[in-house]
Amino acid sequence: MRLHLILLLALCSTGSTAAALSYSLRGNWSICNGNGSLELPGAVPGCVHSALFQQGLIQDSYYRFNDLNYRWISLDNWTYSKEFKFPFEISKWQKVNLILEGVDTISKILFNEVTIGETDNMFNRYSFDITNVVRDVNSIELRFQSAVLYAAQQSKAHTRYPVPPDCPPLVQKGECHVNFVRKEQCSFSWDWGPSFPTQGIWKDVRIEAYNICHLNYFTFSPIYDKSAQEWNLEIEATFDVVSSKPVGGQVIVAIPKLQTQQMYNIELQPGKRIVELFLNISKNITVETWWPHGHGNQTGYNMTILFELDGGLNIEKSAKVYFRTVELIEEPIKGSPGLSFYFKINGFPIFLKGSNWIPADSFQDRVTSELLRLLLQSVVDANMNTLRVWGGGIYEQDEFYELCDELGIMVWQDFMFACALYPTDQGFLDSVRAEVAYQIKRLKSHPSIIIWSGNNENEEALMMNWYHINFTDRPIYIKDYVTLYVKNIRELVLAGDKSRPFITSSPTNGAETVAEGWVSQNPNSNYFGDVHFYDYISDCWNWKVFPKARFASEYGYQSWPSFSTLEKVSSTEDWSFSSKFSLHRQHHEGGNKQMLYQAGLHFKLPKSTDPLRTFKDTIYLTQVMQAQCVKTETEFYRRSRSEIVDQQGHTMGALYWQLSDIWQAPSWASLEYGGKWKMLHYFAQNFFAPLLPVGFENEHTFYIYGVSDLHSDYSMTLTVRVHTWNSLEPVCSCVTEHFVMKGGEAVRLYEEPVSELLRRCGNCTRESCVVSFYLSADHELLSPTNYHFLSSLKEAVGLCKAQITAIISQQGDIFVFDLETSAVAPFVWLDVGSIPGRFSDNGFLMTEKTRTILFYPWEPTSQSELEQSFHVTSLTDIY
Numbered sequence: 048m049r050l051h052l053i054l055l056l057a058l059c060s061t062g063s064t065a066a067a068l069s070y071s072l073r074g075n076w077s078i079c080n081g082n083g084s085l086e087l088p089g090a091v092p093g094c095v096h097s098a099l100f101q102q103g104l105i106q107d108s109y110y111r112f113n114d115l116n117y118r119w120i121s122l123d124n125w126t127y128s129k130e131f132k133f134p135f136e137i138s139k140w141q142k143v144n145l146i147l148e149g150v151d152t153i154s155k156i157l158f159n160e161v162t163i164g165e166t167d168n169m170f171n172r173y174s175f176d177i178t179n180v181v182r183d184v185n186s187i188e189l190r191f192q193s194a195v196l197y198a199a200q201q202s203k204a205h206t207r208y209p210v211p212p213d214c215p216p217l218v219q220k221g222e223c224h225v226n227f228v229r230k231e232q233c234s235f236s237w238d239w240g241p242s243f244p245t246q247g248i249w250k251d252v253r254i255e256a257y258n259i260c261h262l263n264y265f266t267f268s269p270i271y272d273k274s275a276q277e278w279n280l281e282i283e284a285t286f287d288v289v290s291s292k293p294v295g296g297q298v299i300v301a302i303p304k305l306q307t308q309q310m311y312n313i314e315l316q317p318g319k320r321i322v323e324l325f326l327n328i329s330k331n332i333t334v335e336t337w338w339p340h341g342h343g344n345q346t347g348y349n350m351t352i353l354f355e356l357d358g359g360l361n362i363e364k365s366a367k368v369y370f371r372t373v374e375l376i377e378e379p380i381k382g383s384p385g386l387s388f389y390f391k392i393n394g395f396p397i398f399l400k401g402s403n404w405i406p407a408d409s410f411q412d413r414v415t416s417e418l419l420r421l422l423l424q425s426v427v428d429a430n431m432n433t434l435r436v437w438g439g440g441i442y443e444q445d446e447f448y449e450l451c452d453e454l455g456i457m458v459w460q461d462f463m464f465a466c467a468l469y470p471t472d473q474g475f476l477d478s479v480r481a482e483v484a485y486q487i488k489r490l491k492s493h494p495s496i497i498i499w500s501g502n503n504e505n506e507e508a509l510m511m512n513w514y515h516i517n518f519t520d521r522p523i524y525i526k527d528y529v530t531l532y533v534k535n536i537r538e539l540v541l542a543g544d545k546s547r548p549f550i551t552s553s554p555t556n557g558a559e560t561v562a563e564g565w566v567s568q569n570p571n572s573n574y575f576g577d578v579h580f581y582d583y584i585s586d587c588w589n590w591k592v593f594p595k596a597r598f599a600s601e602y603g604y605q606s607w608p609s610f611s612t613l614e615k616v617s618s619t620e621d622w623s624f625s626s627k628f629s630l631h632r633q634h635h636e637g638g639n640k641q642m643l644y645q646a647g648l649h650f651k652l653p654k655s656t657d658p659l660r661t662f663k664d665t666i667y668l669t670q671v672m673q674a675q676c677v678k679t680e681t682e683f684y685r686r687s688r689s690e691i692v693d694q695q696g697h698t699m700g701a702l703y704w705q706l707s708d709i710w711q712a713p714s715w716a717s718l719e720y721g722g723k724w725k726m727l728h729y730f731a732q733n734f735f736a737p738l739l740p741v742g743f744e745n746e747h748t749f750y751i752y753g754v755s756d757l758h759s760d761y762s763m764t765l766t767v768r769v770h771t772w773n774s775l776e777p778v779c780s781c782v783t784e785h786f787v788m789k790g791g792e793a794v795r796l797y798e799e800p801v802s803e804l805l806r807r808c809g810n811c812t813r814e815s816c817v818v819s820f821y822l823s824a825d826h827e828l829l830s831p832t833n834y835h836f837l838s839s840l841k842e843a844v845g846l847c848k849a850q851i852t853a854i855i856s857q858q859g860d861i862f863v864f865d866l867e868t869s870a871v872a873p874f875v876w877l878d879v880g881s882i883p884g885r886f887s888d889n890g891f892l893m894t895e896k897t898r899t900i901l902f903y904p905w906e907p908t909s910q911s912e913l914e915q916s917f918h919v920t921s922l923t924d925i926y
Contacts, residue, residue, distance in 0.1 A: 066360050067257035068135060072187070076248075081124040093412045094151065094247030095125050108409070109616045109710045109720075112631060114241035115220060121244040122196065127189040133181075133254075140256035141289045143181045147173040149250025152230040153192040159185055168229040169249070170442055170463060170482045172489075174263075177254075191246045194228050195235070201227035201470075208523060210470050211514035219634045226467035229478050232439040233465075234409065238635040239705065239714035243409040250444075260288040260315055262354070262362050266488050268546045269370045278334050278370055280326040282352065283488075288315045296356035298324060302348050302368065305332050315356075336393045337369035337494040339432040340455030341737050341756060345369070347452070369452060369494035375548040377558045377575075382691040385574025388557055388597035389699030390497060392457075396791060398688055398756055399457065399700035400681075400735045401426065401433035402717065403601060406440040409709055416446055421722045421905060422707055423450045428885070429717075429728055430735035433457040435553070435600060435702050438503035439465030442486050451495035458495045459600070459702070461553065462486075462536055464502035468509065471527045476535055483536050487543040499540050499549045501532035504579065506552035506560065507570040529565045553600050554579045573597070573695050583641040586648050587676035588836075590683040590743055595695035599684050603704035603715040604645065605638050606673035606727065607666045611880045612719045616711045622662045632712040639713065646672040649839040653925045664925040669713075671874045671922065674726040674890055677703050677717075681734045682741040686752040689793045703731075722883070722905075726876065726890035733831040733888075738788070740765060740796065740820050742835035749804055749835065751797035751820055757790040763824040765796050769808040770894045771815050772871050773845035777894075778816070779808035788822070801837065813837040814844040817871075819894060834892050840873060840922060848923045849893070851875065855917065857910050862902040868893050872921035880916040882908050893921070 078089040078098050089098030099105045099120065108117055137143065145158060150166040150173065157163065159182060164175045166189075202210070202224040214223035221236020222244055236242035255261070264285040271278055280300075288294055294315040301308040309326050328334060335346035347367040354362040374391040390397050407414045407422060426434060434451070436443060438461030451458050462483060469475070490496055508514065509521075509528055516524060532551045540549045550557055556567040556575035571578050573594050579601035585592040587604065607613070610622075621628030624639065633639050643652060646668050653664035680703075687698040707718040717728035733739070737756040742749065751765060762785050768777040783797065797820075804818070805811040816837055822830040840846070849872035854865045864877065864886075872893040877886055877900060884904035891898075902913065 070254040072252045076129045091248045094245040143178045143256045145175045151249045153197045154189045157188040168478045195222045198224035198228040240709040277330040278328040282324040284322040286320045299353045337371040345455045371494045373497045383694045399433040401431035402706035404434040429731040435459035448493040461500045471530045491544040501551040598700035601704045604673045604676040606669040607713045608719040642669045651841045670726040674730040686741045686793045729889040738830045753796045754793040767820045864900045866898045874922045876920045
């Protein structure tokens with residue numbers, strides 16, 4: 048047996064034993080099903096599905112229809128068990144605890160055949176006193192109950208009134224009553240994910256033994272005192288004092304780089320005790336603040352805290368401390384009813400640009416450090432600064448938030464409630480209160496988290512009557528809503544974390560929702576708070592269909608993942624857009640038809656005689672459609688930041704749905720399962736650029752706005768070019784006079800009636816020409832080159848099949864693709880199959896004969912492998 052023995056605390060005086068020991072129970076456990084007919088080894092952390100797969104008893108759960116084939120796993124009641132011997136003498140310890148960082152989900156725990164407790168919440172941390180039952184040789188069992196069966200029992204027992212929804216839509220092929228169990232809500236299925244309600248020990252489990260006293264938890268919050276213009280640090284430490292006498296001593300807190308050290312005297316009485324410390328940073332010391340990506344550095348400071356206690360007991364902790372302020376600004380706007388809704392970081396208004404985060408896998412033991420870093424690095428590589436951790440998933444692991452701190456990614460943190468009403472019986476509320484208190488304590492030290500939100504879409508679900516509740520019954524549900532999110536969750540947030548704002552829901556009207564009694568008549572108002580917006584029928588190229596809201600926290604369009612991603616979980620008979628597999632994998636009602644409808648508004652649909660070619664072309668076209676739709680919508684939000692039109696505007700956030708996939712299937716994601724960039728993610732790299740020209744038409748006039756996220760003003764010019772589809776040489780080009788682009792604003796730079804533009808450019812028509820434009824200074828490009836289509840591309844005149852070749856070379860760890868085209872090519876897509884990595888740009892409009900693109904591999908690869916896997920597609924290949 049491999050020993051997982053950690054010396055937690057320093058040794059006491061000479062000859063004494065260690066003050067605390069931690070013994071991890073990670074590693075191999077035994078797992079058996081309910082009737083004992085199946086027994087197998089399994090890893091902890093882990094789950095039953097992963098154990099079965101690792102033993103070769105099931106296939107990959109994502110292969111073809113296995114989400115249905117393996118439903119039996121979640122319906123069984125599994126038991127995890129382990130026998131172990133302590134590597135130290137147990138009798139020398141005053142207190143011994145069993146610590147479970149994460150149990151999924153419903154279990155009874157037996158230690159040496161004695162029931163020591165139960166778990167009912169995946170998101171809580173559990174500690175059980177085993178001092179009186181522990182021996183030198185021990186056994187531990189976690190007897191799980193199926194979360195699916197438990198949820199059904201809880202729903203059935205709630206007899207006073209129904210708590211909808213009962214079940215997800217049939218197209219999701221999911222399980223019912225997920226709102227009755229405190230478990231990852233999307234594990235019962237969602238409109239982009241499968242139903243895999245896992246069972247297992249999904250986080251660390253260990254034994255902690257200690258004498259005198261033990262530091263259970265340590266957290267802190269930096270607070271800026273505006274009146275004194277200085278920083279302070281509020282520190283909280285939680286102790287379990289097992290000594291029969293008070294324990295006294297000193298605490299020394301030091302932040303060397305801030306030339307700060309402070310000493311405190313403390314005395315801990317027996318029992319559970321909280322120590323609160325207040326550390327002042329001298330105003331004479333320059334404190335560098337933490338900034339979001341694109342706005343400054345993510346400076347942090349190493350802090351140590353040393354408890355020197357009676358009996359020679361020394362407890363030392365270290366942490367990284369970041370200093371930043373966050374304010375949610377809701378104030379009147381001139382020329383518009385309602386209130387603003389935007390964030391100031393360190394006193395500077397920030398436009399939040401990014402996406403929504405869902406769990407990276409149905410099976411959390413597959414979410415490695417490498418995968419987390421890959422996904423989060425892709426966020427900043429696409430010029431994003433924000434992720435909304437959506438309320439139907441999980442509170443992410445510590446490493447996720449540490450990476451967000453490091454990379455400058457702001458986090459909008461939902462509590463884990465989504466698209467449902469919830470019960471408010473005392474047992475449920477007690478579990479939620481423990482969950483929320485624990486998560487606040489665990490997460491509040493992270494500067495990346497800028498707001499807490501009570502739930503996802505539940506205010507809207509209630510007030511827009513998604514579940515067809517009788518009007519006379521609505522007060523019952525409103526009372527439950529206020530009880531859960533206001534009287535419990537909000538109360539705990541206000542008590543536990545005063546360093547960031549809280550809103551009850553998303554979407555919500557913010558301060559207006561509060562004024563209306565915590566539920567608003569129209570939670571999706573354009574004049575308050577944030578909105579969620581989806582419209583798959585209106586033409587996404589028409590910016591007038593989008594809401595000119597204060598903040599867009601959800602919006603998007605579906606596409607299919609690449610063939611190389613689907614190929615791993617399908618067979619040849621599945622490779623058709625109308626196959627049983629393609630229909631099964633689509634969990635959004637009518638989703639496949641909606642994609643083709645939206646694509647068909649502006650593109651010719653594939654009609655190859657080769658079925659596989661048609662399938663691949665259709666996949667490509669759905670990605671083109673998605674990228675162009677989200678581009679149009681996002682650019683609309685970005686150019687609306689500084690203006691009020693028809694009393695609407697001052698948009699200060701755009702978070703599209705969604706960042707990544709939980710499995711290989713059609714979805715709204717811009718990153719495929721495993722991290723491969725879809726065309727949308729490459730587009731995001733451009734439409735989230737810190738400096739961007741945005742083109743659009745209104746009443747037959749072509750406009751270009753300049754959008755800046757920068758903190759400073761810059762002098763620059765705008766270049767506007769027009770190409771015909773059949774020529775690689777521009778038919779006309781103009782450069783504006785130098786102008787000053789103000790930082791943090793969106794302003795009109797250019798306007799010209801389309802008829803005059805076409806006349807000025809010779810023989811141009813809407814169908815035969817395309818406009819491109821960029822910002823520059825001293826012949827140096829400051830922005831991406833953007834473009835505007837003057838007509839649907841299915842009506843384009845002169846567009847001919849482009850022959851595109853590539854010469855691949857290697858420069859260090861980077862590969863260079865020198866491209867050459869015979870004709871103008873829209874939506875040029877470079878693909879290297881399953882080779883992990885990303886290009887510097889992709890999905891682009893190629894209007895020049897040559898272009899150089901870089902490829903950044905994520906794993907070692909060779910030039911020959913790239914050459915064998917490389918394939919290039921443009922829109923002209925499917926016409």
